[in-house]
Amino acid sequence: MGFATATAVSSDGPGSWKAEIVDGWDIGSRANGGYMLAIVARAMASDLDRPDPVTITAHYLAPGPAGPVRVTTSVVRSGRRFATARGRLVADDRVSLEVLGTFGDLSEPSDAPTLVRVEPPSMPPVEECIPLEPVPGQALPPPFMGRVEIRLHPDDARFSEGGASGIPRIRGWFRLRENEPIDTLALLCAVDALPPTAFNARLPLGWTPTVELTAHIRARPAAGWLRCAFTTNYVTNGFLEEDGVIWDSTDTLVAQSRQLALVPRG
């Protein structure tokens, strides 16, 4: 089952949607955060009748188990250029995600001035990068990696064999399986798809649960592999941020993301 199907929503009355967290989009039986956000965003986009999440924030309140879920949406304001809504994903009667987003239509490129101060991440060709594939009977890489295609930068890929780079950074190529087209909703999955940056830090770090994730979608991606880079600069006071940039095959910045995650106590 592809991404579009696995994030489908069906209207169930005004502002109410039925959806399903599909088995296999999980990491240690918790649905991937970006995947769940994409489900909510699809309902919000539909309610607002605007295709593209320009800026969207999710607060993660409870894990999303596989199975049927309910999404609710509520339009806050619908303007000429942008429209804003709230969204919520409820699984097993618990709020898993609370979302706030502003949507628009990114089909028309802007003629505003441009300035790019940081170039796309430098990466070896896809075929020289390291695939992340789930192995039956093994917890890692997680099942989610079978739903997307990731090729890690070789310098960032050896954390599981005791070869953490020492730099809390993960770079990789991303696409959907079967080369399914990546729209701006699928970018919400891409911003949370790579392994945590903390895996490459030489710190006694375990799992780092996401408190909040914000994505800015800058443009609709062209066909082809995406280049992604995630970096952490500050692990302080029990928190860390993970900053992401995603570039498409035409060297266009398509998304920027930041998440706040918790550092397990040492």
Place this chain on the structure above:
Amino acid sequence: MGFATATAVSSDGPGSWKAEIVDGWDIGSRANGGYMLAIVARAMASDLDRPDPVTITAHYLAPGPAGPVRVTTSVVRSGRRFATARGRLVADDRVSLEVLGTFGDLSEPSDAPTLVRVEPPSMPPVEECIPLEPVPGQALPPPFMGRVEIRLHPDDARFSEGGASGIPRIRGWFRLRENEPIDTLALLCAVDALPPTAFNARLPLGWTPTVELTAHIRARPAAGWLRCAFTTNYVTNGFLEEDGVIWDSTDTLVAQSRQLALVPRG
């Protein structure tokens, strides 16, 4: 009138609050975005009974004119360590801000491991930096600058005399007037207080309205001046981000912020 008074809220029934956008906290008759966010955050903190906004996001939907406003709050989830709420500021029957935040208590420092990859911004001493003070009868610097105290890094301070640095960056010292203590709500004002980074870019940029602002509050600030640095890496497709870091007088990272703003068409 100090910051705490200018952001006061009074309960007006469950989840309903009266407040006032105080004249003088504006930039060209629009209330400063961080100041308005602090009003809503104060109501959310009160509703949740948690003092510190750990991560908070505001979408800016309409300008907030000076005068009485209504704030509504709604608790989404109250957990052991964190609690999440929605907030809204309504002025003149229009939603000005829609907010989503997770709050906690940052009074106890964490014993989790620490890693700092980017040092605090290097700044000349306060007395060698350039004060921003409003001038009666002049639009710039705006009245808001009379409510806070800002000293800009000399390299970043000459944009108004045709001396833009060419780097979309603004660094400066920040404190409240009368040396009023800066709590974590006042940090929400600090993350949006300095002039736009775009003023230092050599681009035909005018006013850059904020679509969305997210702040991560990492720690309660110690007494004294704060060092702030805001940087823009990508002005693309009509959007720009402004990334901020704020450090306190003990070299502790107290806040990180990012806002998405619109680039006026060239």
